[in-house]
Amino acid sequence: MRNEILAYKRERILEEAVKLFYERGFSGTTLDDIATELGVTKPFIYTHFRSKVELLEAICRPTIEMSLQAILDATAQAGRATDRLYHGLLAFTRVVLQRQANIAVYFREEKNLSKDALEEINALRRKFDKVLSQLLHEGVASGEFTIPDISVAALAIGGMVSWAYTWHRHDGRLSVDQVCGAMAALGLQMVGATPPAG
Numbered sequence: 001m002r003n004e005i006l007a008y009k010r011e012r013i014l015e016e017a018v019k020l021f022y023e024r025g026f027s028g029t030t031l032d033d034i035a036t037e038l039g040v041t042k043p044f045i046y047t048h049f050r051s052k053v054e055l056l057e058a059i060c061r062p063t064i065e066m067s068l069q070a071i072l073d074a075t076a077q078a079g080r081a082t083d084r085l086y087h088g089l090l091a092f093t094r095v096v097l098q099r100q101a102n103i104a105v106y107f108r109e110e111k112n113l114s115k116d117a118l119e120e121i122n123a124l125r126r127k128f129d130k131v132l133s134q135l136l137h138e139g140v141a142s143g144e145f146t147i148p149d150i151s152v153a154a155l156a157i158g159g160m161v162s163w164a165y166t167w168h169r170h171d172g173r174l175s176v177d178q179v180c181g182a183m184a185a186l187g188l189q190m191v192g193a194t195p196p197a198g
Contacts, residue, residue, distance in 0.1 A: 010048045012038060017055050022101045026056060026109040057117040060106040064124045066095045067162075071131050081139030082193045088135070089184035093161050097176050103165040129154050139191060146192035157187045 016037045020029040031052055035042045049055045074088025096103060110118065133154040139145030147153045161183050168179055185195045 006048075009044075013045055013048055013055070014058060018059050018101050018105060021056070021059065021105045021109065026052070026105070026112050031055075053112065053114055053117075056105070056109060056112060057114065059102055060110075060113065061117065061121055061124075063095065063099045063102045063106065064121055064128065066099070067092050068124055068128045068131065070095055071128060071135070075131060075135045080144060080196075081135060081142055082144045082188065083196050085135055085139065085191070085193070086184050086188055086195055088132075089157070089161060089187040090180045093164060093180040093183040094176065096161055096164050097168055097170075097179060100165045100168065103162070129158060132158060136191060139193065144193055153191060157190060160186065160190075 013034065016034050017029075020033055020037065024033075029052075031042050031045050034055075035045055038044075045055075049058065070091035071088045074084045074091060077084050077087070106121075113121070129151075133150050136145060136147055136150045136153055140147055140150065164179065164183060168174075168176075170176070174182070181195075188195055
C-alpha cells in the first residue's frame with residue numbers, strides 16, 4: 001500500500017510538471033510553482049525528485065520507452081511482417097497521441113536535459129530505429145515490402161508518427177482510434193503494402 005501511495009504522489013507531481021512545462025516552458029516554471037499547483041511544499045517534491053532537471057528527465061524518458069515497447073511487442077508476434085508493422089504502428093501512434101504534452105516538452109526542452117539523460121534517450125531512439133528497420137528488412141525478404149532504402153524508410157515512418165503530437169486535437173474531426181488506423185495505413189503505403197483486412 002505504501003508503494004502505491006508513493007507512486008501516486010510521484011505521478012501527481014509529474015502530471016502537474018508536464019502541464020506547467022507545456023504551458024510556461026521549463027525555464028518559466030519553478031519547483032515552487034509546481035508545489036503551489038499541487039497544494040504542497042517544495043520539500044515534498046524533493047522527496048521524489050532531486051531537481052527540476054531530474055523531473056524533466058522523468059517526463060521525457062518514458063515516452064520513448066513506451067514507443068520502443070510498442071514496436072518490440074509487435075515484432076515479437078508471429079505472422080506476416082505486414083500485420084506486425086500495422087499493429088506496431090497502431091500502438092506507437094497511440095503512445096504519441098496519449099502523451100502529446102510529454103512529447104512537446106521533450107522536443108522543446110531537450111537542451112535542458114542532463115548529458116547522461118540525453119545520451120540514454122538517444123540510445124533508446126536509435127534502438128527504436130533499429131528494431132523498426134529489422135522489421136522492414138523482414139518484410140522485404142518475404143516479398144511483402146518494396147523499400148529502396150530501409151534506413152530512410154524507418155526514419156520517415158518514425159518521424160511521421162512522432163510529428164502527430166503537433167497537429168492532433170482530441171476534440172478534432174478524427175478520434176484517436178481513427179488517427180491510429182490512418183497513420184498505420186500510411187506507414188504500410190510507404191513500404192508498398194496494404195493494411196490487413198478488418
